[in-house]
Amino acid sequence: MNEFFTLMKSELVVTAIIFLLLFIKIGKGMKNESLLSLVQVLLLLNFIAGFFFNKTGNLFGDMFYTTPLIAFQKNILSLAVYLISLLCSDWLKKTGHLPEFFMLMLSALLGMFLMISSSNLLIFYLSLELATIPVAAMANFDLEKKRSSEGAMKMILSSAFSSGILLFGISLLYGATGTISFPEITAQLDGSSVQILAFIFIVTAFAFKLSIVPFHLWTADVYEGSPMAVTSFLSVVSKGSVAFIFITVLYKMFQPMQDMWYTLLVILAIATMVTGNLFALRQQNIKRFLAFSSIAQVGFILVGISSNDYMGITAVVYFVLIYVFSNLAAFGVATVIAERTGKENIDDYKGLYKTNPFLSWILALALFSLAGVPPTAGFFGKLFLLTAGGAKAAYWFILVAALNMIISLYYYLRVVRAMFMDKNDNPVEPIKVSPVVKLALIICGAGIIMIGLLSWIFEYIKTLH
């Protein structure tokens, strides 16, 4: 019993918060502002609690397992959710259904926690659904906006489709191996054609979730339509959690097929980076722009995953940690500006530096980090991903990835140029950023600068393995 509480503590804490919100909702209710502060404090506690009592162990007959590394991955997600709750507090205060929003968001987070910890196809599928369906409801949260409903609809359809494909793959795999437990499946894999088919279906489902090309088409529309809070949740928390479980599935379950998935990953990584980058070049809307840039970032994550050793895992976890700060900072600034002025186009950012130097510097830092330019942390993150991917001495593969960094620099610089260099007769007026949002942006900015230079963070992730 004691083991149950220590091993599942992250899940239990999140569940407790969900129930608390539920009681508040059906009880007297609270003012939005005080409720938001309460939730923020609880999420912070959740994040801090994640550092303690992290053990390795199994539960429920090997269906659920956790290690310190997995606990750390969950903690990255908790941190991201906490930062989102701070960054989007202006929007959240105004929304009519605050408890519901957080209940949905935390249910999705709970699903992700369970998904990362799953060691069994059944619980994996269930938790994946738990992580997806609430997000679709959240995408629809701007009730008066048509775009929002459209995005939610696209999200539901594409996730239903990918779930179908995943289920099909799972059933084939079960048919071929006679088991749904990850370790037992590994022992049964011999590369027969049914297993390969199952493998392809499962990877396809992952490709949908991670928006790997050619299964990325839903991404930009959903990102554009959803409220900013949901978009940042989708692009950071959702992506990160699926990347984590993707590593586990490939490295643990499909380890016998590693030659096959290495080739597949190389192809997918190149396609994803190139497509994401080329589409990002011409985007006008900042959300669509960040959507395609996040597709390109996933391509880089795939480069790291292709290494198939502990270096790959470390590099990906480290990169996701940096990505949380960089992407949330970018989305945070976009949220503030969209919330106050309703402007979402890159052209509207022209001359932003004159009126809003703080926001401009944070956004510039975030974009440089996403582009991988030092001294920001993104430089280290990207370089370690490439180092991991280069372990198999495929220099041309690294070269393609490195050339993609140039393309990405071009479009990130476009925004920087708009903010710092272009003239605008009608710039965004000076915005007074509320203290909470400012705090979150400063945390993100500090993270972007410090995580790379504080090398012990990387070493710490390494020791967790």
Add this chain to the structure above:
Amino acid sequence: MNLLLLIGAPLLTAVAVLFSRNKQQVKWISLLGSIIQIILAFALLFAFRQERAENNSAQMLFEQNHKLFDSLNINFHFGVDGISVAMILLTSLVVVAGVLVSWNIEKMTKEFYFLLLLLGLGAYGFFISLDLFILFFFLEISVIPKYLLIGIWGSGKKEYSANKLALMLMGGSALILVGMLGLYFTAGHSFDILALSKIDIPVYIQNLLFPLLFVGFGVFTALFPLHTWVPDGHSSAPTAGSMFLAGISMKLGGYGCLRIATYLLPEGAKEYADIIIILSAIAILYGAFATMMQKDLKYINAYSSVSHVGFSLLGIGMLTQTAITGALMQMVSHGLMTALFFAVIGMVYDRTHTRMVGEMGGLMKVMPFISTVFFIVGLCSLGLPGFSGFVAEMTVFMGSWENADAFHRIATIAAAMSIVVTAVYILRATGQTMMGPIKNESHLQLKDAAWNEKLAAIILVAGILAIGIAPGWLNDLLRPAAEEIMNRIDGK
């Protein structure tokens, strides 16, 4: 001497600038910081000579090794040899001159100085790094400041130039990155330059990695035909930006070509030496002839930079000890000279508001100081004895002549002929702008250099003369280090 001071001083200055209250504070803090940097650089020079005089013959002095990413074997490994010391001296001189000539920047002063100091920081870090990863980090650190300096404070088609420069340099970095990772995996997970210089890397890997690294660093130092960012970047940048770009940043590339590509991959260098020689000979001649056609002073200096930097690459391609020493001297000399040239052009432009040669004339009468400096730098550029340009180019030619076959001799002669062309464009530009009658009546009211501009010019002229009149000290610094590199190339 603790080398971390060289990174700490500019970093502290930059942070102090960030927290300063008004423009006056920003300027004085920057000036103070850059003077401290000069003092540190000279202290390093004397400490280095002292150690060498005491027969400390270690390849790198003042070594420090701090663990950074231990599991990846990435360390803060610092150390200097003669080449690094010379480059650090050059950097510190250009930094202080750059700070001085930007004294009247009104637009976003704080940001300007912050970025300028960051650029200097990257150069110091680069020159003292003995770990490829850290070296690459410092090389890349300067991309953002360069981009913003040109894009915000530049003139003309600044956004285009800034983009072009950032993307081309990033392209160079991408090649360096691949080459660097190739070395890392070949050497069994080590980025350490000294460790890498001790192992035998298979020849086919050297032939694969050398072009990546050399071309990658070559982009930074205007290797033909990847020099196209130079004219645009230099002409659009603000004065201090051009000085830093041409005086320091282009030297990062040359240093990398020599220290990383040639030194670590000697077999690759031998394999591709002929191509390097052909490309640099083309760059020298093409740059010189292209300069003849220019009417804008900044373009004149930018294209002549392509030509002059070609001499360093030519020296590296010749693979003899004298030629490599000459190449290094040329880097230092060109760094001082071109920084001074851009500074003077900036001073002229600030007063006349034109950079077109045809619109000026007789400036000697109204601003004798600026005109004299203009003459000095022009004479240095065309290689007159007594100035640094002569010493450096002469050493390159002598080293090149040591290769006795027809190919090397023809390349040397072709490169040497460019000096005639240089003389033509330098004398023409100087004559038209400084001598003759005053073309524009309003120029009669112009004032001569202010104290800050005089100081900047004097510092750089002193550097040029110190090399030109007594090149011995620089030779003593560079030659042993070049010998070390040659030993590796000759397989000793």
